[in-house]
Amino acid sequence: MIYYDRVSKIYADNSVALEDVSFSVEPGEFISIVGHSGAGKTTLVKMLLAEERPSSGSVFFESINIHELPLHRMGEMRRKIGTVFQDFRLLPQKTAYENIAFAMEAGGRSEQDIRSDVPHVLELVDLGDKMNNFPDELSGGEQQRVAIARAIVNQPDVIVADEPTGNLDPVNTFEVVQILKKINDLGTTIILTTHNKGVIDSLKKRVITMDRGKVIRDDREGKYIL
Amino acid sequence: MSWITIKRIFRAGFLDFWRNAFVSFASILVMTVTLFVVGLTIFAGVMLNFTITELRNKVDVSVYFLTTTPEDRILTLKQALEARPEVVSVGYLSRDEALAKFRERYKDDQLALQALEELGQNPLEASLQIRAKDITQYEAIAQFAQNQDTENGTATSIDKISFYDAKYRVALDRLVSITDSAQRLGLIVIAILILTTIAISFNTLRLAIYSSRDEIQVMRLVGAGAFFIRAPFMVEGVLYGLVSGVITLLLFYPLTWWLGSATASFFGGVNVFTYYLSHFLLFFGVIVGTGVILGAVASFLAVRRYLKI
Numbered sequence: 001m002i003y004y005d006r007v008s009k010i011y012a013d014n015s016v017a018l019e020d021v022s023f024s025v026e027p028g029e030f031i032s033i034v035g036h037s038g039a040g041k042t043t044l045v046k047m048l049l050a051e052e053r054p055s056s057g058s059v060f061f062e063s064i065n066i067h068e069l070p071l072h073r074m075g076e077m078r079r080k081i082g083t084v085f086q087d088f089r090l091l092p093q094k095t096a097y098e099n100i101a102f103a104m105e106a107g108g109r110s111e112q113d114i115r116s117d118v119p120h121v122l123e124l125v126d127l128g129d130k131m132n133n134f135p136d137e138l139s140g141g142e143q144q145r146v147a148i149a150r151a152i153v154n155q156p157d158v159i160v161a162d163e164p165t166g167n168l169d170p171v172n173t174f175e176v177v178q179i180l181k182k183i184n185d186l187g188t189t190i191i192l193t194t195h196n197k198g199v200i201d202s203l204k205k206r207v208i209t210m211d212r213g214k215v216i217r218d219d220r221e222g223k224y225i226l
Numbered sequence: 227m228s229w230i231t232i233k234r235i236f237r238a239g240f241l242d243f244w245r246n247a248f249v250s251f252a253s254i255l256v257m258t259v260t261l262f263v264v265g266l267t268i269f270a271g272v273m274l275n276f277t278i279t280e281l282r283n284k285v286d287v288s289v290y291f292l293t294t295t296p297e298d299r300i301l302t303l304k305q306a307l308e309a310r311p312e313v314v315s316v317g318y319l320s321r322d323e324a325l326a327k328f329r330e331r332y333k334d335d336q337l338a339l340q341a342l343e344e345l346g347q348n349p350l351e352a353s354l355q356i357r358a359k360d361i362t363q364y365e366a367i368a369q370f371a372q373n374q375d376t377e378n379g380t381a382t383s384i385d386k387i388s389f390y391d392a393k394y395r396v397a398l399d400r401l402v403s404i405t406d407s408a409q410r411l412g413l414i415v416i417a418i419l420i421l422t423t424i425a426i427s428f429n430t431l432r433l434a435i436y437s438s439r440d441e442i443q444v445m446r447l448v449g450a451g452a453f454f455i456r457a458p459f460m461v462e463g464v465l466y467g468l469v470s471g472v473i474t475l476l477l478f479y480p481l482t483w484w485l486g487s488a489t490a491s492f493f494g495g496v497n498v499f500t501y502y503l504s505h506f507l508l509f510f511g512v513i514v515g516t517g518v519i520l521g522a523v524a525s526f527l528a529v530r531r532y533l534k535i
Contacts, residue, residue: 049447051535071534072452079449089444093245105234106450150448 001027001189002048002158007057009043009213017043018054019213025191027157030184032200033193034224035210041193044210045162048191049083050074062157079107082151082188086163088143090135096122096146097131103150121149125179141172148179158189165196173199200224231454239461249434250466256430257470257520258477260423261513265478267416268512269498273489274412276496278405282361285398288388289371290351293321295383297352303374304354310370312363317355324350351385361402364389424520431463431524435532442532456529463525467517474513478502 002025009018018040025031033041046052047059050066059066061077069077090099100118109117122131125145135143144164151159161180165173177199184190194200200207200223207222208215217225243250291300300318307316319327325348332338342349356371358364368389375384388394435442438459445455479502486499502509 051447075446075449075451077449078447081449083447089440089447091441091444093242093441102445102450103448106445106448106454108228108231111230154449 001025001062002191003060004044004047005058005060007044007047007054007059009040009047009052010055016213018047020057021210021213021215022057023208023215023218025158025189027189028184028187030181030190030203030205031192031208032203032205032222033191033208033210034195034200034226036195036226038212039210040213041210042162045160045191045193048160049078049081075106079103079154080157082154082156082159084144084147084151084159084161084164086166088135088140088147088167090143090146090150092135095132095134096127096138096149099135099146100150100153103153107154109154117153121153122146124152125149126175139172140167141169141175144168144172144176145179148176148183152183152188156188158191159183161190161192163193163195165194165199170198177203197224235454235457236461238458239465242458243462243465246434246462249437250462253430253434253466254470254473257427257466257517258473260427260520261470261474261517262477263419263423264516265474265509265513267419268509269482269501271412271416272501273496273498274408278409281401281405283357285361285364285401286355286357287364287368289354289356289368290385290387291353291383292385293349293351295352299383300352300354303371306374307354307356307367307371310367312359313367314357314359316357319353319355321348321350321352324348324352361398361405364398427520428524431466431521432528435459435525435528439532442529443535446533446535452533455533456526459525459529460522463521463523464518465521467519467521468514471510471514471517474517475510478509 004021004023007018007021008016010016021040021044033044035041043052047054048061048066050069053067058068061081064077066077090096091102094102097118100121101114104114104117119128119131122128125148127142127145127149130138130142135146138146144167148159148161148164151161159180164180165176168176173196180190180192181203192199204221207217207219207224209217209219209222209225211226289303297320304316304318307313328342328350329339354371356364356367358367368387371387372384375382389398442455482499482502486497490497
C-alpha cells in the first residue's frame with residue numbers, strides 16, 4: 001500500500017535527514033516509527049504527504065509515485081491520508097465542528113453528509129458537547145482529539161500521526177492511543193511516530209526503529225529499544 | 227464548480243472577515259486611506275483641468291478692420307470664420323458698439339472723452355473676436371483671416387490682427403507652457419500618490435495573509451484544493467474593498483460639502499460638492515472598483531506563495 005523505495009534526503013547544508021530508507025506498509029497495519037529527535041521520523045512522514053521531496057528514491061502510495069503527482073492532484077491524494085500532528089494544527093478561526101467540516105468540504109462532500117458525519121466523529125472522540133468551541137477554548141488533549149476526528153472523517157485509507165502525544169500528559173496520551181487503536185481495529189492503516197516508550201511497549205505492533213536517518217530495526221511485534 | 231462550493235467559499239470568506247475582526251479593521255483602515263487618496267486625486271484633477279481650461283478660454287484673437295470697411299464685408303468674413311471647425315465662436319463689435327463701450331469705460335475720464343469729442347467723428351475700428359477650441363489653433367485662424375482679406379498681395383480691409391502683436395505672442399506662449407507643465411506635473415504627482423498608497427494597501431493585505439500562512443498549509447495538508455483555499459481570502463479582500471469604498475464615499479460627503487463654496491469662489495465655478503453629487507456614479511465606480519479589484523488581486527497574489535506545497 002505504501003512503499004518507500006531507497007529514499008534519501010540531504011539538505012542543502014549537506015546534513016543527512018534520511019539515508020537509503022526502504023520499507024513497505026501493508027493495508028490494515030499499525031506501524032510505529034521510533035527514534036530519537038532528529039532521527040528522521042518526521043521527515044519520513046512529510047515525504048508521504050509530499051510536504052518534502054526526497055533527494056533520491058521514491059515514495060509510492062497505492063502504486064502512485066507521490067512526488068510525480070502534479071500540484072492540483074495533490075489534494076485528492078491527501079484526502080486519502082488522514083494526518084495528525086504533534087501541535088494539533090487546527091484552524092484557529094474555526095470551531096471544532098467547522099474544522100472537521102472543512103476537511104469534508106475540501107473533498108466536495110454534501111451538506112447532508114457533513115451534518116450527519118461531523119457530530120458522529122466528534123462523538124467517537126468523546127467531544128460531542130464541545131463541537132462549537134474554538135481550539136483555544138479546548139485543552140491540548142481535546143484539541144488533539146478534534147484533530148483525530150478531522151483525520152478520520154473522510155474515511156481515509158491511512159492515518160499518519162506524527163508525534164500525536166508529544167504535547168500531552170499521560171492520561172491524554174493513553175486516550176489518544178486508544179482512539180488510534182480503535183480506528184485501526186476498524187481497518188484503517190496507521191503510521192505513528194513517537195518517542196514515547198510506554199506507548200510502544202503497550203501497543204505490541206510492528207516497530208521501525210530509526211537512528212541518524214537510517215532504519216536500524218524493523219520488528220513484527222516490537223518494543224522500544226534504543 | 228458547484229453551487230454548494232460557491233456558497234461555502236462565500237460563507238468562509240464572510241466568517242473569516244468577521245472573526246479576524248482586528249486584521250479586518252486594520253486592512254480596512256489602510257485601504258480607506260488609499261481610496262481616499264484616489265478620490266482626492268480625482269478632485270484635484272478636475273480642479274486643475276477646470277482651471278486650465280478656464281485660463282485657456284480667456285484667450286481670444288481680435289481682428290480689427292479699417293474704419294472704411296463696409297459692414298457686410300466684415301460679416302462675410304465672420305461667416306467664413308464660423309464655418310471653420312476649430313472656431314468655437316466669433317463675436318462682432320461694430321464701430322458704434324466700440325464707441326459706446328469706450329464711453330462707458332472712460333466715463334470718469336474727462337480728458338479721454340474730450341479728446342474723442344475733438345476728433346468729431348468715431349475713430350474706433352470694428353472688430354471680430356474669435357475664440358478657438360484650442361489655444362494652439364490661433365495661428366491658423368489668424369492666417370486664414372488674413373488670406374481671406376488679401377487681394378493681389380495687399381490687405382484690403384484688415385487693419386491689424388492681435389495675434390501678430392509681439393506682446394500678445396509672448397503672453398500666449400507663456401500661458402501655453404505654464405498650463406502644459408501644470409498638467410504634466412499634476413499627472414505625475416497623481417500617479418506617484420496613487421501608486422504609493424496602492425503599494426501600502428497591497429502590503430497590508432499581504433501581511434494579513436502572511437499571518438494565516440500556517441492555516442493555509444494545514445488546509446493544504448488536509449487535502450483542500452488551491453482554489454478552495456484561495457477563494458475565501460479573495461472574498462475577504464473584496465469585502466475590505468467594498469467596506470473601505472463605502473466609508474470613503476461617506477467621508478467625501480461632508481468634506482466636499484464643507485469645501486464646496488470655498489472651491490467655487492477660488493477656482494471660479496467648480497463647486498466640489500455639486501460636482502461630487504452630480505458625478506457620484508463615477509466616484510462610486512472608481513473608488514469602490516479600485517478597492518474591490520485591489521482586494522481581490524492582492525489576496526490572490528499573497529495566497530499564491532503559500533500554496534506551493
